[in-house]
Amino acid sequence: MRPTNRTHRGTHGHRGLALLATVGMLTLCGPTFPVTAQQAEENRPSDPPPLDLGKQASSEPLSPQKDFTQQQACMQASNGGPTITEEPWSQRILGIERAHSQGWKGQGQTVAVIDTGVNPHPRLPRLRDGGSAVPQGGALTDCDGHGTIVAGIIAAVPTPDTGFVGVAPQSTILSIRQSSALYQNEATGKTVGNTITMAQAINSAVRQGADVVNISQASCQPIASAAGRPGNAKLHSAVHNAYRSGVVVVAAAGNTGDKCRKNPPSDPTTAVLPAWFDKYVLTVASVDAQGAPSEFTVPGPWVDVAAPGENLTSLDPGRNGDGLANRITHGSDGRPQPVQGTSFAAPYVSGLVALMQQKFTEQDTPLSPGEIMERIEKTAQHPGGTEGRNDIIGYGMINPMAALNDVVPAEHGAAAAPVEPRRLESHVFPQENWVAIAIALGGAVGGLGTVFFTAFLMNAIRKVRAREAGTSTPESQA
Incomplete structure (x- = not known):
């Protein structure tokens, strides 16, 4: 695979990195499965099936899948071109460095990245192999490049020559290689990764001591048939097990594509997994630099918050990479495209969770997954809508400094103020x-x-x- 250069819009002339993605940016809507049952819920068809608490979480190990062969070469690092030196807009708008200046950098926290693997990089000094479902290479191999970008947003350490730094640069990345679009079963045409291997990966992350689980992948399925699929039930049990074990699961809201379609307000037709299991998952949509929802983000009643997801910067995801990238070349035309997607909005929230866990644990006031999720939601920049949320960006873009420092009424026994706005309408006045x-x-x-x-x-x-x-x-x- 040969890299291509990209045009740098900054004012500094150094080495920049644009990468050739062999099959393009991973679509977050994963493989669909044969319809086996109709959803039983009648009142709320958007609700997932009830959890069977009598079943224990699956202890099946995550092991390499058989009958999958590599179809294309792994991504390689780029060489040449100008360097990215400026601070990314996403860091400025979120105030990441202000949190770091208070001493919150994710120290002692382990973030499991369930993705396409993570390539070793000089700016990821705390990187662990957590197992792989892909036949070759292990979890510290990322042929697709997707997981490395995610890991960089979470945990890249700073350097003097660039303004880029991960949200939780002192956290440990536990790489679990759950999927790859480059490995295909020639008989079925499917690629590695489904809801069963995702469930196994989550259970494995919990067993290996993860504090946060980042899932920048999703399976989009017709909501009418999603409830009866065995893999989905295992995934539901896995996120429930993580929640009960004190682990916060953060997932991408999904990008529009062949299987991932935009849901109408309050009446979804497409289930996005694992986001569908909203009680146990913190789901993240994407916004642009102006705070507007990204055109590609998939709405749904399970969307909780939003984070930057367009024109981003992260680590060079190619093998043997040592720099940064803000554009990726993919597709048959070989034209560079910005780094964007709800895949890359989710790790901003995972990094924030790591900062919060460090702070409240060190202060002897640890928060449960539900309390962390509520704090992030309550301190987000609420949009207009009933109770300060909508199906596109949930409770709005995250506010890390508020989540770390503000007092949430529920935490000291006070009732939260009503959020729903009061409208001045004709019926307000007496007859x-x-x-x-x-x-x-x-x-x-x-x-x-x-x-x-x-x-x-x-x-x-x-x-x-x-x-x-x-x-x-x-x-x-x-």
């Missing part, structure tokens, strides 16, 4: 009460009459007193 109106008008007229009569009387008294004193008014003079 006409003609008796009251007549009394009010009569009082006003009577008051004015009293004022005029008093003025007339005072003027008459002055005239009488003037005549008695032998003087005359101006009107009587010739």
